[in-house]
Amino acid sequence: MKQSQLFTKTIKEAPKDEVSVNARLLTRAGFIYKNSAGIYSFLPLGWRVIQKISSIIREEMAAIGGQEMFMTALHDKHYLQSTGRWNVDVIFKVAEEGKEPAFNLSWTHEEIITEIATKYISSYKDLPFAAYQIQAKFRNEPRAKSGLLRGREFLMKDLYSFHTTEEDLFKYYDKAAESYKKIFNRCGLDSIYTLAGGGDFTLNNTHEFQVLCDAGEDTIYVCEKCGYAENKEISKLGDGSKCPKCGGPVKESKSIEVGNIFPLGTKYSEAFGLKFSDEKSEKKYVVMGSYGIGLGRVMATVVEKFYDEKGIVWPKAVAPFEIHLIQIGDSPQVKKTADKLYQDLQKAKKEVLYDDRKDKSAGEKFAEADLIGIPLRVVASERTLEKNCAELKERSQAQMKLVKITQVLKHV
Ligand code: ATP
Ligand code: MG
Numbered sequence: 001m002k003q004s005q006l007f008t009k010t011i012k013e014a015p016k017d018e019v020s021v022n023a024r025l026l027t028r029a030g031f032i033y034k035n036s037a038g039i040y041s042f043l044p045l046g047w048r049v050i051q052k053i054s055s056i057i058r059e060e061m062a063a064i065g066g067q068e069m070f071m072t073a074l075h076d077k078h079y080l081q082s083t084g085r086w087n088v089d090v091i092f093k094v095a096e097e098g099k100e101p102a103f104n105l106s107w108t109h110e111e112i113i114t115e116i117a118t119k120y121i122s123s124y125k126d127l128p129f130a131a132y133q134i135q136a137k138f139r140n141e142p143r144a145k146s147g148l149l150r151g152r153e154f155l156m157k158d159l160y161s162f163h164t165t166e167e168d169l170f171k172y173y174d175k176a177a178e179s180y181k182k183i184f185n186r187c188g189l190d191s192i193y194t195l196a197g198g199g200d201f202t203l204n205n206t207h208e209f210q211v212l213c214d215a216g217e218d219t220i221y222v223c224e225k226c227g228y229a230e231n232k233e234i235s236k237l238g239d240g241s242k243c244p245k246c247g248g249p250v251k252e253s254k255s256i257e258v259g260n261i262f263p264l265g266t267k268y269s270e271a272f273g274l275k276f277s278d279e280k281s282e283k284k285y286v287v288m289g290s291y292g293i294g295l296g297r298v299m300a301t302v303v304e305k306f307y308d309e310k311g312i313v314w315p316k317a318v319a320p321f322e323i324h325l326i327q328i329g330d331s332p333q334v335k336k337t338a339d340k341l342y343q344d345l346q347k348a349k350k351e352v353l354y355d356d357r358k359d360k361s362a363g364e365k366f367a368e369a370d371l372i373g374i375p376l377r378v379v380a381s382e383r384t385l386e387k388n389c390a391e392l393k394e395r396s397q398a399q400m401k402l403v404k405i406t407q408v409l410k411h412v
Contacts, residue, residue: 001044001321002342003355006030008043010368021215022300023147025312029371031320038144038152040296045372048320050155053295054134056186056317057157060179064172066132066159071112073136075104079111082271083201090139105138110201110290113160114268121286124164124278128172132159134295146217148300149256159291164276166203166265169287173263176291180209180259187298188315189305191258192227194220197234201267205234209259215304216256223248256301264288312373313395321353323412324374328362328381338380341390341408345378348409370395376412380405 008030015034018024023040026032031046042050058068074094080086086104093101106112113131121127137156144152159176163169177193184191191209198205208231210220219232221241225248230237232252237244239252266285269275274286299318306313316322323345327338335356342354353374355365362381369377379391389402392411403411 001353003353004357006044006353008045010371018147019145020147020149020300020304021307022149022303025303025307025371026148026300029312029373032148036152038141038150040148040151040153045320046299049299049314049318050295052318052320053187053298054157057134057183057293057295060183060186061132061157061159064130064175064179066130068133069131070133070135071106071109071116073106073138075106075112077102077104079115080104083111083268085111090141092138092140106135107137107139108290109133109135109158110160110264110268110288111272114272114274114288117162117286118272118274121162121274121276124276127276127286128161128163128168130159130161130172132157132291146215146300148296149215149304150217151296154297155295157293157295161289161291162274163287163289164278164284166263166287169203169263169265169289173261173289176261176289177207180261180291180293183293184209184211184258184298187318188302189258189298192220192222192229192255194222194229194231194255195234196231196260201262201264203263203265206260206262208257208261210255211258211301211305212253213256213301213304214254216254218255218257219252220255221250221252223250225249256297256304258298258301259291259293261291262289264290307373310367311371314373314375316375319373319375321351321374322376323350323352324355324369324372324377325352326355326365326369326377326379328365328379330358331382333385334380334382337385337390337405341378341380341405344409345412350412378408378412 011028014024014028032040091107092105094103095101134157138153141150141152161172189211194208194210196206196208220229221237222229223243226246228243228245237250241250243250269286275283345352375395377393384391390408391400392403393400
């Protein structure tokens with residue numbers, strides 16, 4: 001992509017109403033646009049990051065047998081009324097002019113998928129199965145001040161699994177947990193598997209995937225010896241307590257919940273009459289689990305973990321582009337060399353943002369490149385061409401190296 005054609009521009013000053021690092025940097029660099037409090041559009045650069053995260057999630061969901069589907073965002077009220085959740089406080093209700101609300105915007109999809117499953121599941125032979133989607137959720141969060149970490153509209157990957165027994169559910173639950181660990185790892189995040197509270201709709205406790213970060217809204221206790229962790233909201237532990245697993249010292253830390261998995265049991269299948277007949281033709285309720293990841297929250301967490309005073313420092317796997325090729329000065333020779341590099345890199349299937357703009361100084365181009373945060377910068381200027389070279393610099397490193405133009409492809 002040529003930067004001269006990118007319709008977004010970087011902004012020098014962060015918007016005054018944004019306080020979080022992720023919203024300030026992502027807005028300045030042209031990744032997101034705030035339409036209303038807690039409601040953000042993803043611009044071309046931001047959408048590329050979301051697509052990278054989605055691809056990682058899709059690969060890992062496929063690896064545990066998740067079938068992708070896409071459910072509705074507008075839900076008739078009978079769904080939430082069936083489980084007594086119609087009056088949950090964060091739900092956005094939708095009413096026709098002058099009428100009582102008869103719909104809500106999707107805040108979760110357990111009810112929707114459970115009802116769908118009643119049409120297709122009747123025998124133990126139909127189980128187990130797991131299906132997921134990547135879709136918008138709407139929650140009227142009381143204080144949407146953390147940028148993409150807490151949106152009122154946000155993208156979630158939600159997976160639902162269906163089983164004949166609790167034993168089978170928990171086998172899958174562990175598999176999903178492994179898959180989540182991989183997903184966050186691949187996105188550059190170290191996640192901590194954390195015990196969290198259960199509720200009316202779960203068999204017992206749930207588990208969260210927490211990333212240590214001062215910008216987080218959660219507090220967790222993590223054992224410094226064995227890594228066992230609990231969310232403060234349920235925990236009897238305190239800072240310095242002994243770990244209930246190994247006796248090691250437990251430390252209190254701020255963290256961000258990037259994922260949450262729930263052993264649901266039969267609450268939803270009971271509400272919708274989702275039953276199967278077992279080998280003895282006995283009718284039983286299907287046992288369910290659900291598993292969520294916030295895509296925007298993952299993106300925001302990456303920014304909160306990887307930035308410096310100049311801007312974002314994307315890990316390779318989720319960066320909007322792999323290479324930021326920068327042309328400095330517009331003598332015919334520089335232009336010819338940079339254009340050729342751009343073509344060659346594209347031919348080699350590299351994702352390149354090519355700063356071919358004529359009206360920007362070298363200083364402006366470098367500052368913008370640092371703000372946008374693409375992992376590798378390749379610069380072609382009159383000075384580097386004197387030595388038949390381009391200058392390569394990783395965003396995360398201070399040092400640069402000169403590489404012969406003919407060798408650039410080998411080095412990237
Ligand atoms: P939280 O405790 O942070 O409010 P939650 O436990 O209500 O979240 P879940 O229903 O478990 O959220 O949602 C699954 C995942 O969706 C979360 O782990 C998080 O990654 C993401 N998520 C939840 N709420 C939001 C939000 N308001 N904005 C962005 N992502 C969110
Ligand atoms: Mg949660």
